[in-house]
Amino acid sequence: MESINAKYVSQKISKTRWRPISHSFLQQPDIFATGSWDNEHNKISFWSIGSHGSSAMEDEFEGEPQLSCEQKHDGDVLDLQFLDQDRIVTASSTGAVTIFHHHQNNQKISIAQQWARAHRYPCDNAPCTGVVCSSPEIVTVGEDGRIIVFRADQEGVVRVIENADSSTIHAVTYLRTTEILTVNSIGQLKLWDFRQQSNSPSQILSLSGDRVPLHCVDRHPNQQHIVATGGQDGMLCVWDVRQGNTPFSLMEAHSAEMWEVHFHPTNPDHLFTCSEDGSLLHWETSSHSEMPSFLQGGRNSSMMSRSAMAPAGGNQSLINAWLSGDSSKGRLETSHMLPSQTLSVNSLDVLEQCLVCGTDGEAIFVNRQVPV
Amino acid sequence: MEEVDVEPVVTKIPAVSDGKHMGFAWGPGDILVYETLHKASGCSFIHEVRKDEDIYSPILRKLFNESHHIFVGLQTIREDLPSKSRKPQFVSISKNYRSVIRACMEELQQVAVCSVLSQVSILLAIELIWNLCEVLFIDAAPAGSLLLHLLDWVRLHKADVDEKARDVLQSDSPAEHRDYWDVVMSYVLQGRLDEARQMLMKQATLQPAARNMYKVMDTLLSKMPFFNPSGTQTLTEFDVKWRHWHEEVDRCLQDNSFASNKHLEIICKLLLGDEDTLLEHKELLGTWYHFLVTRLLFCHPTVKPAELHYYAQSCMTMFLDSRSVPEPLDSILLAAFEFDIHQVIKDCSIALNNWWFVAHLTDLLDHCKLLQSHNLHFGSNLREFLLLEYAAGLFTHHSLWQLAVDYFDHCPEFGRVYLELQIERVPLDTERKALKVLRICEQRQMSEQVRSICKIMAMRALRNNRLGSALSWSIRAKDAAFATLISERFLQDYCTRGTFSDLDLIDNLGPAMLLSDRLTFLGKYREFHKLYEEKRFTEAAKLLLSLMTAKIAPRSFWMTLLTDALPLLEQKEEEDIEVTKVELLRLALARNLAMAIVKEGTVGT
Numbered sequence: 001m002e003s004i005n006a007k008y009v010s011q012k013i014s015k016t017r018w019r020p021i022s023h024s025f026l027q028q029p030d031i032f033a034t035g036s037w038d039n040e041h042n043k044i045s046f047w048s049i050g051s052h053g054s055s056a057m058e059d060e061f062e063g064e065p066q067l068s069c070e071q072k073h074d075g076d077v078l079d080l081q082f083l084d085q086d087r088i089v090t091a092s093s094t095g096a097v098t099i100f101h102h103h104q105n106n107q108k109i110s111i112a113q114q115w116a117r118a119h120r121y122p123c124d125n126a127p128c129t130g131v132v133c134s135s136p137e138i139v140t141v142g143e144d145g146r147i148i149v150f151r152a153d154q155e156g157v158v159r160v161i162e163n164a165d166s167s168t169i170h171a172v173t174y175l176r177t178t179e180i181l182t183v184n185s186i187g188q189l190k191l192w193d194f195r196q197q198s199n200s201p202s203q204i205l206s207l208s209g210d211r212v213p214l215h216c217v218d219r220h221p222n223q224q225h226i227v228a229t230g231g232q233d234g235m236l237c238v239w240d241v242r243q244g245n246t247p248f249s250l251m252e253a254h255s256a257e258m259w260e261v262h263f264h265p266t267n268p269d270h271l272f273t274c275s276e277d278g279s280l281l282h283w284e285t286s287s288h289s290e291m292p293s294f295l296q297g298g299r300n301s302s303m304m305s306r307s308a309m310a311p312a313g314g315n316q317s318l319i320n321a322w323l324s325g326d327s328s329k330g331r332l333e334t335s336h337m338l339p340s341q342t343l344s345v346n347s348l349d350v351l352e353q354c355l356v357c358g359t360d361g362e363a364i365f366v367n368r369q370v371p372v
Numbered sequence: 373m374e375e376v377d378v379e380p381v382v383t384k385i386p387a388v389s390d391g392k393h394m395g396f397a398w399g400p401g402d403i404l405v406y407e408t409l410h411k412a413s414g415c416s417f418i419h420e421v422r423k424d425e426d427i428y429s430p431i432l433r434k435l436f437n438e439s440h441h442i443f444v445g446l447q448t449i450r451e452d453l454p455s456k457s458r459k460p461q462f463v464s465i466s467k468n469y470r471s472v473i474r475a476c477m478e479e480l481q482q483v484a485v486c487s488v489l490s491q492v493s494i495l496l497a498i499e500l501i502w503n504l505c506e507v508l509f510i511d512a513a514p515a516g517s518l519l520l521h522l523l524d525w526v527r528l529h530k531a532d533v534d535e536k537a538r539d540v541l542q543s544d545s546p547a548e549h550r551d552y553w554d555v556v557m558s559y560v561l562q563g564r565l566d567e568a569r570q571m572l573m574k575q576a577t578l579q580p581a582a583r584n585m586y587k588v589m590d591t592l593l594s595k596m597p598f599f600n601p602s603g604t605q606t607l608t609e610f611d612v613k614w615r616h617w618h619e620e621v622d623r624c625l626q627d628n629s630f631a632s633n634k635h636l637e638i639i640c641k642l643l644l645g646d647e648d649t650l651l652e653h654k655e656l657l658g659t660w661y662h663f664l665v666t667r668l669l670f671c672h673p674t675v676k677p678a679e680l681h682y683y684a685q686s687c688m689t690m691f692l693d694s695r696s697v698p699e700p701l702d703s704i705l706l707a708a709f710e711f712d713i714h715q716v717i718k719d720c721s722i723a724l725n726n727w728w729f730v731a732h733l734t735d736l737l738d739h740c741k742l743l744q745s746h747n748l749h750f751g752s753n754l755r756e757f758l759l760l761e762y763a764a765g766l767f768t769h770h771s772l773w774q775l776a777v778d779y780f781d782h783c784p785e786f787g788r789v790y791l792e793l794q795i796e797r798v799p800l801d802t803e804r805k806a807l808k809v810l811r812i813c814e815q816r817q818m819s820e821q822v823r824s825i826c827k828i829m830a831m832r833a834l835r836n837n838r839l840g841s842a843l844s845w846s847i848r849a850k851d852a853a854f855a856t857l858i859s860e861r862f863l864q865d866y867c868t869r870g871t872f873s874d875l876d877l878i879d880n881l882g883p884a885m886l887l888s889d890r891l892t893f894l895g896k897y898r899e900f901h902k903l904y905e906e907k908r909f910t911e912a913a914k915l916l917l918s919l920m921t922a923k924i925a926p927r928s929f930w931m932t933l934l935t936d937a938l939p940l941l942e943q944k945e946e947e948d949i950e951v952t953k954v955e956l957l958r959l960a961l962a963r964n965l966a967m968a969i970v971k972e973g974t975v976g977t
Contacts, residue, residue, distance in 0.1 A: 010434055121836040124836065167843070184840070343774060343775075362434070362771075
């Protein structure tokens with residue numbers, strides 16, 4: 001694994017996302033967006049890392065991200081997603097949801113649309129904590145426990161689920177085109193089906209035992225019933241939403257809050273997590289055997305770097321690296337991706353072979369040769 | 373009271389009119405000032421006066437972040453390793469710090485706005501001082517290598533020579549460029565003799581008649597001995613060789629070998645370290661410390677560290693005019709040559725408006741075990757004092773407070789107290805930030821602060837009617853009292869409305885139920901309702917009974933419980949369970965009901 005260097009950017013990075021690439025042109029990821037937090041004046045910025053295809057010698061210098069443009073943002077950027085190639089949606093600590101348009105020809109950013117007090121309390125602002133989009137639909141969640149559905153280019157709100165949760169909803173993700181999954185600060189996953197008119201979740205899942213707040217959730221790219229979550233205690237949980245009320249697997253991943261979990265979009269045997277404890281872990285199951293394995297129904301002991309686990313698991317008929325278990329062939333490897341302990345890694349994103357992450361140490365790390 | 377080291381600086385507050393009184397209040401990094409008449413206050417403004425503008429500069433922020441990373445790495449160097457293997461580590465850390473300063477300087481220079489120029493010159497001075505401290509204190513080179521390091525130091529900080537040389541070489545006829553001889557002299561003054569020889573060759577080709585003279589000079593320049601620290605030659609042997617060479621140069625001068633060429637003669641005199649000739653080239657030298665190093669190079673290359681300050685003092689006096697006042701930088705460098713570390717730190721603290729430099733340098737020197745324990749009036753040692761001042765300043769910044777936490781961690785005596793006081797004052801706008809602050813407190817077992825932060829967040833949630841959030845904060849703080857408060861809210865809601873709000877929360881309390889009695893009661897009561905709705909009357913009845921007998925129900929709720937019991941009592945008993953208890957219940961009901969009606973007059977909440 002090549003060493004990755006820090007680029008210090010004078011702002012604490014709360015979110016970072018790769019711009020989606022079009023597979024038809026065999027593009028490599030070259031542009032990512034970041035959002036800052038805890039500044040007097042927060043910003044969203046677009047960065048470019050140039051193209052691959054240069055000589056290996058110059059790789060280290062070429063990899064350094066260059067700032068293309070930036071724009072002031074009201075409030076902390078609590079979440080950020082690309083709506084399409086040119087537009088991003090941000091969730092702000094003022095409760096606003098904003099669509100920014102990135103004009104690539106003259107490197108300017110303008111506000112395309114804003115819903116100013118989307119999330120609010122009766123007498124105060126409520127931070128909007130998560131946003132997910134599937135163009136043109138945008139779904140946001142906030143500390144006020146509301147779920148709101150917007151459509152880009154449409155003024156008002158399409159649908160609001162008031163009081164969807166009595167606690168803060170920390171993250172949201174699509175399960176299917178009409179279903180979303182939210183996680184909250186009392187440790188519950190809730191499934192919402194938009195085809196139903198009622199304002200209650202179609203399913204609630206939670207851990208038995210302590211109700212640890214969950215901070216992040218991600219769905220397996222190919223298997224829509226498999227979901228990974230991370231929470232306050234740094235445990236990585238993998239759930240099967242079709243069956244059971246409890247997670248299929250629990251792994252001790254980090255020693256502090258896990259802020260983001262991502263399956264690799266095209267190679268889902270790889271999973272990435274980042275945490276308040278300053279580490280970024282790369283989880284890899286070996287899927288060479290016919291029943292690639294990963295999991296056990298139960299708790300694991302803590303993971304060491306590069307340790308291989310031999311899980312004891314039951315037999316599952318579905319073939320999935322994260323759920324099925326064949327003890328003899330099981331292998332799971334974890335490795336640290338950052339050179340040394342830093343302040344909290346708040347966000348990461350991975351696309352093809354490129355990984356970008358942002359920290360509270362005001363540094364961005366880009367790794368262009370992730371072994372996936 | 374001690375004497376003041378330096379006259380206090382006067383800052384005018386522009387918005388306060390002349391002659392008016394001002395009231396003030398100290399803050400951690402600034403002062404709040406307001407205009408006042410002693411009787412009535414007529415002003416509507418409060419002014420914030422900040423001494424340190426640097427932490428708000430976006431480019432300098434990189435300095436603070438990167439150096440924080442280096443600082444934390446330095447603290448983890450193991451103490452039990454022998455000093456021999458630690459010295460190279462310290463030197464490399466010192467070089468890291470310096471490269472961070474240089475990177476910032478380069479970025480600032482690219483911005484090139486006049487407000488930034490003073491920052492650039494300050495950073496230049498800082499790097500100069502740090503480099504010298506690295507050479508003298510951390511690397512602590514002995515005689516022989518000491519001069520070589522000092523030469524490197526001077527060369528690094530006199531970059532204009534290369535620029536001039538580039539101009540000269542790129543011109544059509546370098547040997548006739550007006551700066552040509554300046555460049556050659558500068559190379560000689562810096563001990564870059566090979567480059568001087570290359571330059572001289574260009575002149576030599578132009579003057580074939582004087583070829584012999586140039587050959588002699590070339591030989592002299594090529595034969596000057598330089599000490600090789602990793603070689604086998606001892607210092608004494610080197611000294612002998614050097615004296616031979618010195619005598620040879622002197623002979624050439626006495627022989628008038630260079631009499632016909634004024635420039636070569638000057639170079640010869642320079643090689644002999646002739647003071648007057650050196651002083652004639654003040655503009656080429658630029659600074660007294662360059663003069664010092666050059667003079668040592670050509671007069672006394674085996675100078676010992678302890679002898680440095682004699683030469684330094686005399687060079688400074690000779691170089692500077694008698695009228696000009698030594699600048700702060702000069703006295704700091706002089707103190708460094710005198711190996712007076714404390715004076716260096718003290719002068720730097722006064723001259724700079726930000727504790728960054730002295731805090732990090734002192735910390736590094738302390739790790740090298742170079743600071744004697746120095747009793748300050750308030751008990752902690754110098755290193756800790758400076759780190760605390762620096763970190764306290766960082767804490768006032770809206771973003772950089774997170775860095776300050778690590779600095780406080782490594783101040784063993786007062787760091788924790790400072791952190792406890794400061795961390796409670798971080799504004800908590802979002803839950804995300806509160807979680808980070810909480811994590812910092814929990815990792816350091818600051819349970820007081822954890823409780824207080826959780827209470828703030830829980831109250832806020834409660835005010836906004838986010839009962840689930842409030843409960844999750846009280847669970848985190850293990851705050852039973854607050855959990856009770858929340859349960860009371862739920863129960864009140866139920867009594868007024870007849871239904872429960874936030875069922876998703878109450879139905880899924882899990883083990884958190886045990887945090888407080890009231891909460892347990894709430895959970896169980898809700899369970900009772902669920903059982904009743906599912907028409908599992910036997911179990912419902914059992915549960916209700918246990919609720920009443922367990923005495924965890926609040927008194928205000930007894931009426932409600934009894935009312936709930938009524939329909940159950942009317943149910944046909946399907947099983948013969950605890951008939952006696954039920955009988956008792958009937959009795960108690962009758963009596964209680966009677967008593968309640970008599971006592972309280974009306975039934976109702």
